[in-house]
Amino acid sequence: MATALELLEAHACFGGLVQRYQHYAESCHAPMRFSIFLPPPGGDQRHPVVYFLAGLTCTEETFMIKAGAQRYAAELGLILVAPDTSPRQTGISGEDDDWDFGSGAGFYVDATAAPWSAHYQMHRYVTEELPALIHRHFPASPRQQGICGHSMGGHGALVCGLLHPDRYRSISAFAPVCAPSRSPWGQKAFAAYLGSDQRRWQGYDALALLQETAGTSSTPILIDQGRADPFLEGELKTRWLEGLKDDRLILRWHEGYDHSYFFIASFIGEHLAFHARHLHARSAA
Numbered sequence: 001m002a003t004a005l006e007l008l009e010a011h012a013c014f015g016g017l018v019q020r021y022q023h024y025a026e027s028c029h030a031p032m033r034f035s036i037f038l039p040p041p042g043g044d045q046r047h048p049v050v051y052f053l054a055g056l057t058c059t060e061e062t063f064m065i066k067a068g069a070q071r072y073a074a075e076l077g078l079i080l081v082a083p084d085t086s087p088r089q090t091g092i093s094g095e096d097d098d099w100d101f102g103s104g105a106g107f108y109v110d111a112t113a114a115p116w117s118a119h120y121q122m123h124r125y126v127t128e129e130l131p132a133l134i135h136r137h138f139p140a141s142p143r144q145q146g147i148c149g150h151s152m153g154g155h156g157a158l159v160c161g162l163l164h165p166d167r168y169r170s171i172s173a174f175a176p177v178c179a180p181s182r183s184p185w186g187q188k189a190f191a192a193y194l195g196s197d198q199r200r201w202q203g204y205d206a207l208a209l210l211q212e213t214a215g216t217s218s219t220p221i222l223i224d225q226g227r228a229d230p231f232l233e234g235e236l237k238t239r240w241l242e243g244l245k246d247d248r249l250i251l252r253w254h255e256g257y258d259h260s261y262f263f264i265a266s267f268i269g270e271h272l273a274f275h276a277r278h279l280h281a282r283s284a285a
Protein backbone atom coordinates (compact mmCIF):
# COMPACT_ATOMS: atom_id res chain seq x y z
CA MET A 1 0.00 0.00 0.00
CA ALA A 2 1.34 3.47 -0.93
CA THR A 3 2.33 5.58 2.08
CA ALA A 4 -0.05 8.46 2.84
CA LEU A 5 1.62 11.84 2.79
CA GLU A 6 0.15 14.60 4.94
CA LEU A 7 0.97 18.08 3.62
CA LEU A 8 1.83 20.39 6.54
CA GLU A 9 2.65 23.57 4.59
CA ALA A 10 3.41 24.84 1.11
CA HIS A 11 5.00 28.05 -0.16
CA ALA A 12 5.84 29.36 -3.63
CA CYS A 13 9.60 29.97 -3.87
CA PHE A 14 11.75 31.11 -6.83
CA GLY A 15 9.17 29.87 -9.32
CA GLY A 16 9.05 26.49 -7.56
CA LEU A 17 7.52 25.21 -4.35
CA VAL A 18 8.66 24.48 -0.80
CA GLN A 19 6.51 21.90 0.95
CA ARG A 20 6.69 20.12 4.29
CA TYR A 21 5.19 16.69 4.82
CA GLN A 22 4.58 14.11 7.52
CA HIS A 23 4.19 10.40 6.89
CA TYR A 24 4.39 7.14 8.80
CA ALA A 25 7.85 5.61 8.35
CA GLU A 26 7.88 1.81 8.38
CA SER A 27 11.62 1.74 9.03
CA CYS A 28 11.36 3.91 12.18
CA HIS A 29 7.92 2.73 13.27
CA ALA A 30 7.11 6.37 13.82
CA PRO A 31 5.83 9.45 12.00
CA MET A 32 8.63 11.28 10.18
CA ARG A 33 8.72 14.73 8.59
CA PHE A 34 10.63 16.09 5.61
CA SER A 35 10.80 19.29 3.57
CA ILE A 36 11.07 19.35 -0.19
CA PHE A 37 11.86 22.03 -2.76
CA LEU A 38 10.44 21.41 -6.21
CA PRO A 39 12.04 23.55 -8.94
CA PRO A 40 9.89 25.28 -11.59
CA PRO A 41 8.27 22.49 -13.62
CA GLY A 42 9.80 21.71 -17.01
CA GLY A 43 7.24 19.68 -18.94
CA ASP A 44 7.47 15.95 -18.30
CA GLN A 45 11.01 16.32 -17.05
CA ARG A 46 12.15 14.34 -14.01
CA HIS A 47 14.67 16.16 -11.85
CA PRO A 48 17.87 15.07 -10.11
CA VAL A 49 17.51 15.06 -6.32
CA VAL A 50 19.93 16.29 -3.67
CA TYR A 51 19.23 15.08 -0.14
CA PHE A 52 20.42 17.36 2.68
CA LEU A 53 21.08 15.84 6.11
CA ALA A 54 21.08 18.43 8.88
CA GLY A 55 23.02 18.48 12.13
CA LEU A 56 22.36 18.20 15.85
CA THR A 57 19.35 20.13 17.16
CA CYS A 58 18.01 20.68 13.62
CA THR A 59 14.70 19.60 12.13
CA GLU A 60 13.43 19.11 8.59
CA GLU A 61 12.85 22.89 8.49
CA THR A 62 16.31 24.21 9.35
CA PHE A 63 18.02 23.79 5.97
CA MET A 64 15.04 25.06 3.95
CA ILE A 65 14.74 28.17 6.13
CA LYS A 66 18.39 29.07 6.71
CA ALA A 67 20.61 27.87 3.83
CA GLY A 68 19.21 29.97 0.98
CA ALA A 69 19.49 26.96 -1.33
CA GLN A 70 16.25 27.35 -3.29
CA ARG A 71 17.46 30.11 -5.64
CA TYR A 72 20.31 27.86 -6.83
CA ALA A 73 18.20 24.70 -7.00
CA ALA A 74 15.60 26.53 -9.10
CA GLU A 75 18.29 27.61 -11.57
CA LEU A 76 19.90 24.17 -11.66
CA GLY A 77 16.62 22.23 -11.89
CA LEU A 78 17.31 20.26 -8.70
CA ILE A 79 14.82 18.82 -6.22
CA LEU A 80 16.01 19.27 -2.61
CA VAL A 81 14.86 16.95 0.17
CA ALA A 82 15.62 17.58 3.86
CA PRO A 83 14.52 14.90 6.33
CA ASP A 84 14.23 15.39 10.09
CA THR A 85 17.30 14.42 12.10
CA SER A 86 15.66 11.65 14.17
CA PRO A 87 12.33 10.09 15.02
CA ARG A 88 10.54 12.10 17.72
CA GLN A 89 8.10 11.41 20.56
CA THR A 90 8.83 7.70 20.38
CA GLY A 91 8.31 7.23 24.12
CA ILE A 92 11.91 6.07 24.67
CA SER A 93 12.96 7.18 28.14
CA GLY A 94 15.38 10.12 28.02
CA GLU A 95 14.93 10.84 24.31
CA ASP A 96 14.56 14.60 24.94
CA ASP A 97 17.07 14.98 27.76
CA ASP A 98 20.18 16.02 25.78
CA TRP A 99 20.65 18.32 22.77
CA ASP A 100 23.36 16.04 21.30
CA PHE A 101 21.63 12.70 21.76
CA GLY A 102 18.18 11.21 21.15
CA SER A 103 15.68 13.58 19.51
CA GLY A 104 17.45 15.67 16.88
CA ALA A 105 20.52 13.43 17.02
CA GLY A 106 19.77 10.20 15.13
CA PHE A 107 23.30 10.16 13.65
CA TYR A 108 21.95 8.47 10.50
CA VAL A 109 22.68 4.95 11.79
CA ASP A 110 20.46 1.90 12.16
CA ALA A 111 20.46 1.37 15.91
CA THR A 112 21.08 -2.20 17.03
CA ALA A 113 20.89 -1.67 20.79
CA ALA A 114 17.64 -1.48 22.78
CA PRO A 115 15.68 0.66 23.35
CA TRP A 116 16.86 2.82 20.42
CA SER A 117 16.73 -0.01 17.87
CA ALA A 118 12.92 0.03 17.97
CA HIS A 119 12.79 3.45 16.24
CA TYR A 120 16.23 4.86 15.41
CA GLN A 121 16.64 3.31 11.94
CA MET A 122 17.71 6.54 10.28
CA HIS A 123 20.15 4.99 7.83
CA ARG A 124 17.50 2.78 6.29
CA TYR A 125 14.98 5.61 6.39
CA VAL A 126 17.27 8.07 4.60
CA THR A 127 18.79 5.69 2.05
CA GLU A 128 15.79 3.45 1.24
CA GLU A 129 12.35 4.42 2.51
CA LEU A 130 12.51 8.17 1.91
CA PRO A 131 13.98 7.97 -1.64
CA ALA A 132 11.37 5.35 -2.60
CA LEU A 133 8.64 7.63 -1.32
CA ILE A 134 10.09 10.68 -3.11
CA HIS A 135 10.23 8.82 -6.41
CA ARG A 136 6.66 7.62 -5.98
CA HIS A 137 5.15 11.02 -5.24
CA PHE A 138 7.37 13.61 -6.98
CA PRO A 139 8.98 14.09 -10.43
CA ALA A 140 12.34 12.78 -9.22
CA SER A 141 14.84 10.83 -11.27
CA PRO A 142 15.83 7.71 -9.28
CA ARG A 143 19.18 7.34 -11.05
CA GLN A 144 20.28 10.91 -10.31
CA GLN A 145 20.70 11.26 -6.54
CA GLY A 146 23.29 13.27 -4.63
CA ILE A 147 23.67 13.67 -0.88
CA CYS A 148 24.91 16.61 1.18
CA GLY A 149 24.95 17.38 4.89
CA HIS A 150 26.24 19.51 7.74
CA SER A 151 28.13 18.44 10.86
CA MET A 152 26.31 15.30 12.15
CA GLY A 153 24.55 15.41 8.77
CA GLY A 154 27.91 15.80 7.01
CA HIS A 155 28.93 12.52 8.65
CA GLY A 156 25.59 11.10 7.49
CA ALA A 157 26.08 12.25 3.91
CA LEU A 158 29.61 10.82 3.71
CA VAL A 159 28.57 7.49 5.22
CA CYS A 160 25.38 7.09 3.15
CA GLY A 161 27.22 8.07 -0.03
CA LEU A 162 30.22 5.82 0.62
CA LEU A 163 28.11 2.81 1.65
CA HIS A 164 25.78 3.14 -1.36
CA PRO A 165 27.78 4.20 -4.43
CA ASP A 166 25.00 2.67 -6.56
CA ARG A 167 22.44 5.11 -5.11
CA TYR A 168 24.36 8.40 -4.83
CA ARG A 169 26.41 9.86 -7.68
CA SER A 170 27.82 12.82 -5.73
CA ILE A 171 28.56 13.54 -2.07
CA SER A 172 29.24 16.83 -0.29
CA ALA A 173 29.54 18.01 3.27
CA PHE A 174 29.91 21.17 5.35
CA ALA A 175 32.02 20.76 8.48
CA PRO A 176 31.31 17.03 8.81
CA VAL A 177 32.00 14.93 11.89
CA CYS A 178 34.72 13.02 10.01
CA ALA A 179 35.56 10.31 12.54
CA PRO A 180 32.55 9.94 14.87
CA SER A 181 33.97 6.86 16.57
CA ARG A 182 36.71 9.17 17.90
CA SER A 183 34.65 12.29 18.70
CA PRO A 184 32.65 12.86 21.91
CA TRP A 185 29.34 13.45 20.06
CA GLY A 186 29.79 10.30 18.00
CA GLN A 187 31.03 8.14 20.87
CA LYS A 188 28.04 9.07 23.02
CA ALA A 189 25.58 8.28 20.21
CA PHE A 190 27.29 5.15 18.88
CA ALA A 191 27.66 3.60 22.35
CA ALA A 192 23.92 3.94 22.94
CA TYR A 193 22.64 3.18 19.43
CA LEU A 194 25.17 0.50 18.38
CA GLY A 195 26.41 -0.90 21.69
CA SER A 196 29.83 -0.94 23.27
CA ASP A 197 31.62 -3.11 20.68
CA GLN A 198 33.58 -0.42 18.84
CA ARG A 199 34.24 -2.67 15.83
CA ARG A 200 30.58 -2.09 14.88
CA TRP A 201 31.11 1.66 14.92
CA GLN A 202 33.60 1.47 12.06
CA GLY A 203 30.82 0.75 9.56
CA TYR A 204 29.50 4.26 10.21
CA ASP A 205 32.83 6.09 10.46
CA ALA A 206 33.49 8.26 7.40
CA LEU A 207 37.27 8.27 7.81
CA ALA A 208 37.34 4.47 8.12
CA LEU A 209 35.03 4.10 5.09
CA LEU A 210 37.12 6.51 3.00
CA GLN A 211 40.18 4.39 3.74
CA GLU A 212 38.29 1.16 3.10
CA THR A 213 36.79 2.25 -0.24
CA ALA A 214 39.89 3.97 -1.66
CA GLY A 215 40.50 2.50 -5.09
CA THR A 216 37.13 0.73 -5.31
CA SER A 217 34.72 3.67 -5.44
CA SER A 218 34.93 6.81 -7.55
CA THR A 219 32.00 8.89 -6.23
CA PRO A 220 33.18 12.53 -6.18
CA ILE A 221 33.23 14.22 -2.76
CA LEU A 222 33.34 17.95 -1.92
CA ILE A 223 33.98 19.03 1.68
CA ASP A 224 34.04 22.64 2.94
CA GLN A 225 35.41 23.47 6.38
CA GLY A 226 35.70 26.82 8.17
CA ARG A 227 38.90 27.53 10.07
CA ALA A 228 36.99 29.49 12.77
CA ASP A 229 34.69 26.55 13.53
CA PRO A 230 34.66 26.02 17.33
CA PHE A 231 34.01 22.27 16.89
CA LEU A 232 36.90 21.68 14.48
CA GLU A 233 39.47 20.13 16.81
CA GLY A 234 37.23 18.51 19.43
CA GLU A 235 34.48 16.99 17.30
CA LEU A 236 35.04 17.26 13.56
CA LYS A 237 38.70 16.17 13.09
CA THR A 238 38.65 17.47 9.51
CA ARG A 239 42.43 17.81 9.49
CA TRP A 240 42.66 14.01 9.58
CA LEU A 241 41.31 13.93 6.01
CA GLU A 242 44.32 15.84 4.77
CA GLY A 243 46.54 12.80 5.04
CA LEU A 244 44.35 10.68 2.76
CA LYS A 245 45.62 11.77 -0.66
CA ASP A 246 42.31 10.60 -2.08
CA ASP A 247 41.55 11.52 -5.71
CA ARG A 248 37.79 11.49 -5.04
CA LEU A 249 38.04 14.19 -2.41
CA ILE A 250 38.10 17.98 -2.77
CA LEU A 251 38.69 19.47 0.70
CA ARG A 252 38.46 23.27 0.90
CA TRP A 253 39.38 25.39 3.94
CA HIS A 254 37.76 28.78 4.51
CA GLU A 255 39.39 31.47 6.65
CA GLY A 256 37.06 33.10 9.20
CA TYR A 257 34.02 30.85 8.70
CA ASP A 258 32.43 29.13 11.70
CA HIS A 259 29.95 26.24 12.12
CA SER A 260 26.77 28.21 11.43
CA TYR A 261 24.26 28.30 8.61
CA PHE A 262 25.91 31.58 7.53
CA PHE A 263 28.82 29.36 6.43
CA ILE A 264 26.46 26.96 4.65
CA ALA A 265 24.61 29.83 2.95
CA SER A 266 27.93 31.19 1.67
CA PHE A 267 28.85 28.00 -0.20
CA ILE A 268 25.61 26.07 -0.81
CA GLY A 269 25.44 27.43 -4.36
CA GLU A 270 28.82 25.87 -5.14
CA HIS A 271 27.76 22.57 -3.55
CA LEU A 272 24.57 22.40 -5.59
CA ALA A 273 26.48 23.28 -8.78
CA PHE A 274 28.91 20.43 -7.94
CA HIS A 275 26.00 18.00 -7.53
CA ALA A 276 24.23 19.26 -10.67
CA ARG A 277 27.40 18.84 -12.72
CA HIS A 278 27.80 15.19 -11.69
CA LEU A 279 24.09 14.32 -11.73
CA HIS A 280 23.38 15.88 -15.12
CA ALA A 281 26.50 14.18 -16.51
CA ARG A 282 24.96 10.88 -15.41
CA SER A 283 21.69 11.57 -17.22
CA ALA A 284 23.56 12.12 -20.46
CA ALA A 285 25.60 8.90 -19.98
Ligand SMILES: N[C@@H](CCC(=O)N[C@@H](CSC=O)C(=O)NCC(=O)O)C(=O)O
Binds near residue numbers: 054055150260
Ligand atom coordinates in the same frame (compact mmCIF):
# COMPACT_ATOMS: atom_id res chain seq x y z
N1 LIG B 1 23.19 23.80 21.05
C1 LIG B 1 24.56 23.62 20.79
C2 LIG B 1 24.94 23.90 19.36
C3 LIG B 1 24.13 23.11 18.38
C4 LIG B 1 24.61 23.35 16.98
O1 LIG B 1 25.54 24.10 16.72
N2 LIG B 1 23.98 22.66 16.04
C5 LIG B 1 24.41 22.80 14.68
C6 LIG B 1 24.81 21.46 14.18
S1 LIG B 1 26.11 20.81 15.21
C7 LIG B 1 26.43 19.25 14.58
O2 LIG B 1 25.70 18.47 14.15
C8 LIG B 1 23.30 23.38 13.86
O3 LIG B 1 23.22 23.19 12.68
N3 LIG B 1 22.44 24.15 14.52
C9 LIG B 1 21.27 24.72 13.90
C10 LIG B 1 21.40 26.16 13.57
O4 LIG B 1 20.38 26.75 13.22
O5 LIG B 1 22.51 26.72 13.62
C11 LIG B 1 25.36 24.52 21.64
O6 LIG B 1 24.74 25.29 22.35
O7 LIG B 1 26.60 24.45 21.58
